[in-house]
Amino acid sequence: MDNSVGLLFDTAAAAICKRDIIMAKDNDLINGEDHRDEKRVVNEMNFFAHDDSQHHHLKASDDRQETFRVDRVKTESSSAFDEHEERIKLDINTGLNLSTANTTNERSRNVDTGISSRNIEHKKHDKKIKLAVLRADLNKMSVENQRLRSLLNQVNNDYRALQLHLCALTQREPTGKLAGSTAGREMINGENVGVARQFMDLGQAGKDDHKVSLCNSSEDTTRFREFKIVESMEARSDDEIVALDDHQMGKRNISDRTEREVTPDDGQRAKKVARFNNNNSSRDVEQAASQSQTTSLIRRARVSVRARSEASMISDGCQWRKYGQKMAKGNPCPRAYYRCTMASGCPVRKQVQRCSQDRTILITTYEGNHNHPLPPAAMSMASTTSAAASMLLSGSMPSADGLIMSPNLLAKNNVLPFSPSSASLSASAPFPTVTLDLTHSPNPLQFQRPLGQFHFTSPNNLPHNFVPMSHGLGPALIDNNYQSNFLGLLSSLGLEHPYDSAQNRIQAASLISDNISAATAAITSDPGFTAALVSAIASIIGNNDHQNHNGNNNSPSTARNTSEKIEQS
DNA sequence: CGCTTTTGACCTGCGC
DNA sequence: GCGCAGGTCAAAAGCG
Numbered sequence: 001m002d003n004s005v006g007l008l009f010d011t012a013a014a015a016i017c018k019r020d021i022i023m024a025k026d027n028d029l030i031n032g033e034d035h036r037d038e039k040r041v042v043n044e045m046n047f048f049a050h051d052d053s054q055h056h057h058l059k060a061s062d063d064r065q066e067t068f069r070v071d072r073v074k075t076e077s078s079s080a081f082d083e084h085e086e087r088i089k090l091d092i093n094t095g096l097n098l099s100t101a102n103t104t105n106e107r108s109r110n111v112d113t114g115i116s117s118r119n120i121e122h123k124k125h126d127k128k129i130k131l132a133v134l135r136a137d138l139n140k141m142s143v144e145n146q147r148l149r150s151l152l153n154q155v156n157n158d159y160r161a162l163q164l165h166l167c168a169l170t171q172r173e174p175t176g177k178l179a180g181s182t183a184g185r186e187m188i189n190g191e192n193v194g195v196a197r198q199f200m201d202l203g204q205a206g207k208d209d210h211k212v213s214l215c216n217s218s219e220d221t222t223r224f225r226e227f228k229i230v231e232s233m234e235a236r237s238d239d240e241i242v243a244l245d246d247h248q249m250g251k252r253n254i255s256d257r258t259e260r261e262v263t264p265d266d267g268q269r270a271k272k273v274a275r276f277n278n279n280n281s282s283r284d285v286e287q288a289a290s291q292s293q294t295t296s297l298i299r300r301a302r303v304s305v306r307a308r309s310e311a312s313m314i315s316d317g318c319q320w321r322k323y324g325q326k327m328a329k330g331n332p333c334p335r336a337y338y339r340c341t342m343a344s345g346c347p348v349r350k351q352v353q354r355c356s357q358d359r360t361i362l363i364t365t366y367e368g369n370h371n372h373p374l375p376p377a378a379m380s381m382a383s384t385t386s387a388a389a390s391m392l393l394s395g396s397m398p399s400a401d402g403l404i405m406s407p408n409l410l411a412k413n414n415v416l417p418f419s420p421s422s423a424s425l426s427a428s429a430p431f432p433t434v435t436l437d438l439t440h441s442p443n444p445l446q447f448q449r450p451l452g453q454f455h456f457t458s459p460n461n462l463p464h465n466f467v468p469m470s471h472g473l474g475p476a477l478i479d480n481n482y483q484s485n486f487l488g489l490l491s492s493l494g495l496e497h498p499y500d501s502a503q504n505r506i507q508a509a510s511l512i513s514d515n516i517s518a519a520t521a522a523i524t525s526d527p528g529f530t531a532a533l534v535s536a537i538a539s540i541i542g543n544n545d546h547q548n549h550n551g552n553n554n555s556p557s558t559a560r561n562t563s564e565k566i567e568q569s
Numbered sequence: 570c571g572c573t574t575t576t577g578a579c580c581t582g583c584g585c
Numbered sequence: 586g587c588g589c590a591g592g593t594c595a596a597a598a599g600c601g
Contacts, residue, residue, distance in 0.1 A: 322574055337593075
């Protein structure tokens with residue numbers, strides 16, 4: 001029992017926190033002795049003692065007394081240490097601005113008010129710093145996010161281009177030839193490439209003629225022309241093909257021109273002819289012919305912008321040189337032809353003509369892709385026209401019946417605040433044309449209102465009249481960067497089909513496949529192109545009234561002269 | 570002098 | 586094959 005009591009006391013003494021309990025017991029057992037420690041220990045011992053052996057008891061009591069003293073010292077020092085630690089902790093907590101309400105209260109007990117207020121100030125300052133750091137981090141993240149997003153867009157575009165290219169290559173295989181004829185609308189990874197196949201097949205069929213002519217007679221001028229085409233194509237990369245100067249473009253474009261095109265520097269050319277005779281398969285020739293057709297078609301896809309303007313031209317940021325003017329049938333106003341002069345050999349051209357019904361409306365038709373860097377002012381318009389041309393030619397617009405005919409799609413993808421509007425068909429249009437009508441906006445600069453109309457114009461009245469652009473347009477030849485965006489733009493703006501008859505509408509609508517819708521919906525959500533479009537339209541309209549002053553297209557006198565002529569006519 | 574515009578001629582595609 | 590319309594060329598003229 002004694003031992004057990006001793007052990008109990010050892011345990012109690014070792015437990016520093018029990019000191020108060022023991023002290024309470026001391027008070028109960030005190031017998032007037034001065035040595036409280038001793039008394040306490042003895043009394044405690046008495047309190048617990050049920051044994052008669054006093055000596056042993058006392059001895060044990062001495063041991064415990066000593067032990068307890070040590071323990072008490074330990075307890076006191078420990079308590080002091082705790083207190084000290086707590087203060088340190090308080091200070092540290094304050095410094096890190098991590099103190100809780102409890103610690104604040106505790107500190108208010110232990111620390112004077114001066115220190116407290118200083119800490120609060122310190123805390124506030126730290127908060128501000130932390131906030132600034134977080135903001136900086138957030139900004140950094142945003143920038144990084146944007147960068148990644150643009151990277152992703154680029155990768156997507158590249159992927160799309162490669163996909164189409166692969167499709168084109170596959171199509172040239174004999175098996176693909178057969179397959180493509182039946183598989184009008186197929187999906188590759190969710191994208192509609194059926195149309196591309198479709199028109200590639202048609203191109204293929206047309207190209208057989210080239211093959212025949214090339215293989216039959218070595219002295220045939222037609223064949224020579226074809227080799228000329230091949231030569232031109234061979235000498236240039238795909239990108240450069242777009243950049244061919246107009247003269248060359250024209251020559252290749254018009255394949256039936258004969259003697260005038262066959263320039264007499266034929267030494268190298270003869271070699272090339274021979275080389276092609278010896279080495280090249282019909283596939284190579286076919287490919288070259290296809291590319292030449294493609295190149296010519298690039299220029300044939302057009303984007304038409306209708307805008308109200310008193311000036312002779314809308315300012316689009318590019319430099320243009322007038323190279324011709326013609327009276328067009330059915331329009332008393334002459335049509336002016338301009339070519340881009342910002343870089344030598346830029347294939348971009350535009351036609352400017354006033355509307356015969358409303359002469360305040362200026363119709364500007366763009367054709368081709370720039371082969372040079374553009375100033376910011378010209379970027380938007382160029383992007384738009386380039387995208388439209390690319391889309392038309394690449395088959396992303398699944399023949400005229402695809403996007404145009406999809407009212408549901410339009411409604412669904414009405415992302416931009418433009419309202420769908422009526423569409424019209426121009427049967428006289430010789431080339432696939434997209435028309436952006438900016439003449440119906442009450443206040444064109446307020447884009448929250450219905451702004452424009454988009455019209456698609458096919459060469460003739462039927463969807464299959466997009467066949468001319470189906471001669472194997474290689475994706476490498478086109479600028480795909482804006483292609484998808486423009487696709488989304490068109491649907492966002494609200495396209496309607498240009499066909500007049502309800503029967504055609506129904507027929508066309510039936511040809512819209514779900515994959516197109518899906519692809520378009522995905523594309524429509526691209527905010528980058530939305531911004532580009534807004535910028536483009538703003539640049540068009542915003543400069544309309546000022547172009548004679550700040551436009552770099554023509555001299556004021558020229559503009560004046562042209563306007564006068566137009567007015568006279 | 571160099572650049573741009575004008576303008577008649579030429580070429581091509583298409584329809585008849 | 587012919588005529589028409591659209592598009593382009595290139596020499597001449599204009600302009601700064």
